[in-house]
Amino acid sequence: MLLGISARYRRHLIIVTAIMAALFFMPAGSAKGQAPERSKGPVDLSTAIIQVAKKNIPAVVHIEVTGQQEIVMPSLPFEDDPFFRYFFGLPKGPRKYRKELKGLGTGMIYDARGHILTNYHVVGGATRIDVVLSNGSKYGAKLVGSDPKTDLAVIRISTKERLPSVTFGDSDKVQVGEWVVAIGHPRGLDQTVTQGIISAKHRTGITDPSSYQDFLQTDAAINPGNSGGPLLNLRGEVIGVNTIIVSGSGGFEGIGLAIPGSIALHVAKLLIAHGKVERGWLGVSVQDPTPENAKALGVAARKGALIADIVKGGPADRAGLRKGDIVVSYQSKEISNGASLRNEAATTPVGSEARVTIIRGGKKQDLKIRIGAPKEAAKALAASVKERLGVEVRALTQKEAGRRGLGSAQGVLITWVEPKGPLGRVGFEAGDMILEVNGQAVSGPENFIELVALLKPKQQVTLLAVDHSSGSSGYVQAVVR
Missing domain, CATH: 2.30.42.10 (PDZ domain)
Known part of the structure; x- marks a missing residue:
């Protein structure tokens, strides 16, 4: 109340109050002389999540994928023995069959042209991709490009509908403790909105160590089906792509991880422009x-x-x-x-x-x-593997993989071994296969080279190998040179 105060002091008090209010609600950076942005005004916490949901639900899509997995029947112990084949024959029927798999995920409409950003693990390897918009319309989608190293992919639908799209914020400026909102389709429950905070930044070591990790951690509820959906700040801007949960039960336990929006935006632009991501290399x-x-x-x-x-x-x-x-x-x-x-x-x-x-x-x-450039990196790193482990490797052929009950994109075959090198000394020979490096599955020569590049000099490495003569598998330890 201003009763009993002179008119002069009343005006001074009003002016001071106005200045303090302006400073309190001033957007971050304005006090340092930066021009205030209209979109960065104060947030009404009582309605913020409502506004974020209204703005972004139309731009979040439900993704249904169909894929096939090749199942290889295991080899019989003596099927290569002529005596066994003559007297006992072999079971008739196909040695391989394909199993149809279905999956669900989330995506966000990137632009009005129908590009949709999602996770690679949602659409990678799919034989059919269907997208359901928030209004119930359903469209077939095509893969534009994917980047397994960041677990991101872009798909596209063709439609004459006017498509809403998401807006990206600056994920580098996100702070621990900041309120965030997740939108997705957990377990097929469309347009689910959850809220929480940023629990931590720069989380690494969660998945494949050769991938590009810099996760935002959040306690906003994320479950299977949320993958590929947006993590948003209270201004309705995408600051992350929900990707994975850390859970012993398979369900939400308070630890969700999102790819920062800065990485997602960079990768999306490259995938739309070139269909692939070419990365810089320091060596x-x-x-x-x-x-x-x-x-x-x-x-x-x-x-x-x-x-x-x-x-x-x-x-x-x-x-x-x-x-x-x-x-x-x-x-x-x-x-x-x-x-x-x-x-x-x-x-x-x-x-x-x-x-x-x-x-x-x-x-x-x-x-x-x-x-x-990547080509320079591949050549140099292949030479590094030869130097550090004393071997050269190549990809497995379909026939070689089939004989061992492996997928074609699994493991590497050793083509040359330095007898006195790190692997030669522990018994490796040409023709042997390597399936894992320190517990990480090897998907091919490029992946093997990247995993070896992460090893430190004199470090002990554990390899899951398959002996070419006996077919038996086991773990072998060696010391990197």
Whole structure:
């Protein structure tokens, strides 16, 4: 109340109150002289989720996929023995059959042309993809492109309907504790809206270590069927693509992971433009600094990417980067860990020059690195496998895989072994197969090379192998050179 206060002081109080209110509701950054954005105004928490749902549900789609899995009948113990074949014969009937599989997922309409962003694991390998819009309309969709390394894919529908689309926000500015909303189709329950907060950022080590991981963690309820759906801030902007849950039961337990919107947006643009993603390559193996080596190398905090190994003749080697350097900045952006450096380099155009800031001997130093191409990386890394393990490998043929009851995209066949090399010393021979590296399934030569590149010098590695002469399988340990 302003009763009993003179007119002069009343005006002063009103002015001060107005200024304080303006500062309180000012968008982030405005107090520093930045022009305020109209879309960044104050959020009414009592209706925010309602508004987010109204705005985005029309742009979220239900995806139904049909796929086929080839099932190989297991080999009989003595079927290659002429005596056994003559006296006992072999069972008649096909040795292989195809099983039809169906799955559900979520996607978000990327643009009015009918492009839809979703997860690779939702549509990858599908023989048929159907999309159901929020109004019930159903369309067949075609795969535009996919990127297994980030678990992202773009599909497209053709329609004369006017399609709404989502809007992306800046996921790099998302803060831990910020309210978020997830929309999807968990277990086939269409247009389900859940809410929670950002529980953590930069989660890594969740899935295949050769993939590009930098997950946002949320406690917004996510279940099977939510995959590919949007994670949104309270302004209705996509800041993540819901991808995976960490759960012992298979259902929601409070830990959901989303691919940051900055990565998803970059990948989507490349897939729409080229149908594939071409990544930049530095030619380094990195790890997170430990308290001990951070102190020894003159780093105050455990931040940055420690260079554990460098590919000879690669971009980093040519630029003068050394083992033991810690990269703390890439293109003026702070590097928090090894995964963030790998992800930043991957999104840098091939052939462009990147500026990195390193700490060497306790002092900061700037270097310029010309980013390499995937073909250069494949050639150099294949040579690295030969150097580090003493073997050369190739993909399995359909016949070779079938004889062992394996899929065609499973494992690698050793074609050459250095007798005194790391694998030669523990008994590997040409013709043997490698199916796993440290518990990670090998999907082919490229994947095998990437998994080996992550190994540190002198590290012990456990390989699941199949002996070419006996057909028996087992785990073998060796030490990387």
